[in-house]
Amino acid sequence: MSEIRFFSGERIPLELHKVRVVQKLNLVPVERRVEAMREAGCNTFLLKNKDIYLDMLTDSGVNAMSDRQMAAMMVADDSYAGSATFTRLTDKLTELFGTEYFLPAHQGRAAENIIAMTYVKPGSIIPMNYHFTTTKAHITRLGGTVEELVSDEGVRIESSDPFKGNFDLERLEDLLKKEHGRIPFMRIEAGTNLIGGQPLSLSNIEEASDIAHRYGVLTVLDASLLQDNLYFIKTREEAARDLSLREITRRIADKMDIIYFSGRKLGFARGGGISIHDEEIYLKMRELVPMFEGFLTYGGMSVREMEAMAVGLEETMDMDVISQGPLFIECMTNELIAKGVPVVTPPGGLGCHLDATRFIPHVRQEEYPAGSLAAAVYIAGGIRGMERGTISEQREADGSEHLAAVELLRLALPRRVFTLSQVKYAVDRIAWLYGNRDLIGGLRFIEEPSSLRFFFGRLEPVSPWMERIEKAFRRDFGDSL
Numbered sequence: 224m225s226e227i228r229f230f231s232g233e234r235i236p237l238e239l240h241k242v243r244v245v246q247k248l249n250l251v252p253v254e255r256r257v258e259a260m261r262e263a264g265c266n267t268f269l270l271k272n273k274d275i276y277l278d279m280l281t282d283s284g285v286n287a288m289s290d291r292q293m294a295a296m297m298v299a300d301d302s303y304a305g306s307a308t309f310t311r312l313t314d315k316l317t318e319l320f321g322t323e324y325f326l327p328a329h330q331g332r333a334a335e336n337i338i339a340m341t342y343v344k345p346g347s348i349i350p351m352n353y354h355f356t357t358t359k360a361h362i363t364r365l366g367g368t369v370e371e372l373v374s375d376e377g378v379r380i381e382s383s384d385p386f387k388g389n390f391d392l393e394r395l396e397d398l399l400k401k402e403h404g405r406i407p408f409m410r411i412e413a414g415t416n417l418i419g420g421q422p423l424s425l426s427n428i429e430e431a432s433d434i435a436h437r438y439g440v441l442t443v444l445d446a447s448l449l450q451d452n453l454y455f456i457k458t459r460e461e462a463a464r465d466l467s468l469r470e471i472t473r474r475i476a477d478k479m480d481i482i483y484f485s486g487r488k489l490g491f492a493r494g495g496g497i498s499i500h501d502e503e504i505y506l507k508m509r510e511l512v513p514m515f516e517g518f519l520t521y522g523g524m525s526v527r528e529m530e531a532m533a534v535g536l537e538e539t540m541d542m543d544v545i546s547q548g549p550l551f552i553e554c555m556t557n558e559l560i561a562k563g564v565p566v567v568t569p570p571g572g573l574g575c576h577l578d579a580t581r582f583i584p585h586v587r588q589e590e591y592p593a594g595s596l597a598a599a600v601y602i603a604g605g606i607r608g609m610e611r612g613t614i615s616e617q618r619e620a621d622g623s624e625h626l627a628a629v630e631l632l633r634l635a636l637p638r639r640v641f642t643l644s645q646v647k648y649a650v651d652r653i654a655w656l657y658g659n660r661d662l663i664g665g666l667r668f669i670e671e672p673s674s675l676r677f678f679f680g681r682l683e684p685v686s687p688w689m690e691r692i693e694k695a696f697r698r699d700f701g702d703s704l
């Protein structure tokens with residue numbers, strides 16, 4: 224993907240691939256969208272695909288695969304033990320990360336479970352730039368706590384900081400100085416999921432790991448979103464401009480003791496695992512794999528996905544491949560800004576993020592503005608996003624609400640899946656909704672699971688505001704879908 228300039232001056236991200244397999248989509252009428260949202264308990268996770276036009280819920284496991292990945296799936300070696308596919312995947316990880324050992328897992332959170340079960344005890348503190356939902360759930364389940372040390376810019380919605388995912392190194396050093404005895408490892412999420420796909424710089428990653436190692440603390444990289452972070456290091460960090468993607472990857476990996484990832488994101492397939500340099504660390508975690516995941520040469524993954532992942536990891540070293548996501552996101556973000564819609568800036572990886580706090584300032588945080596906006600965007604355009612705000616948090620031990628630092632609606636752009644006209648459609652419907660934002664109201668829980676409630680909790684509108692949006696839509700769009 225490269226950004227080109229039209230003769231008119233307009234700049235667009237031009238696809239450097241062609242589409243050879245397509246899937247039919249539905250766009251159901253607005254009346255059905257309101258009904259579907261009610262049936263889903265105002266939770267976009269519970270919508271059915273037949274009711275969705277643009278599925279911008281996530282980039283997880285839904286990226287388009289290349290012809291080479293599909294071809295590789297045909298030569299997968301399907302055996303319980305000793306699979307040649309496993310050897311090919313491990314060799315690719317060794318080539319890219321310089322790690323000798325690989326523990327397969329069925330997806331990223333399974334890798335998190337193995338790491339947490341090995342290292343987290345009651346009273347442990349795990350510093351990180353920012354948490355991810357499943358990461359935090361595993362750590363707190365085992366009696367540990369998460370200490371977020373992202374720089375102040377990280378949670379500022381509008382910023383010109385190119386690396387908002389960076390650690391505040393001073394706070395990191397202070398914490399390690401005081402508490403290193405309770406800190407089994409430090410986690411680096413590159414890039415950050417919950418604060419808008421914002422990256423860390425190579426220099427910040429290197430400095431943060433050096434600090435951790437000075438205090439004898441292990442460094443763990445969550446590389447699930449590494450492909451986007453590599454793109455941003457290459458394009459935004461002066462000192463990395465002349466480094467190849469392979470060199471940047473190796474510089475990061477050399478500083479890590481443990482690297483885990485969701486293969487649903489990194490590698491554009493489905494699965495996950497943990498890469499390790501040191502034999503002792505590998506042996507500490509190894510027996511949890513056959514116990515929870517599957518034998519050591521597949522770990523719960525299909526061998527076909529493992530073959531696709533090995534090729535996908537190689538393709539991650541190609542700027543034409545990894546730039547597509549960030550450039551489409553930048554295009555969508557800039558078009559929304561031009562229409563006055565509040566979004567997270569600078570544009571990050573993974574998706575475009577709407578700022579629900581400024582989109583609907585009249586909805587109190589206790590009535591879940593990001594969740595309300597997710598429901599409203601679906602009604603306006605059949606577009607499914609993901610709430611990344613208070614609903615995605617866990618309640619405090621005393622049952623009180625933990626209000627999120629930011630209330631975002633994430634509109635993920637799975638890689639190489641959508642066209643620019645679909646992106647423009649989404650921008651149009653969101654801008655229309657912004658013009659009618661006063662109609663949007665809040666939500667309240669009617670069924671609230673005690674952990675990871677955002678996945679399957681059910682809510683209802685606090686007033687008939689969804690019907691009000693339906694009426695306004697009909698008024699303005701006539702009988703158009």
Ligand SMILES: Cc1ncc(COP(=O)(O)O)c(C=O)c1O
Nearest residue numbers: 330331332355416445447485487
């Ligand atoms: C940064 C990050 N870490 C971990 C995970 C968990 O991975 P998985 O969904 O494969 O379990 C995700 C998934 O979205 C993620 O974005």
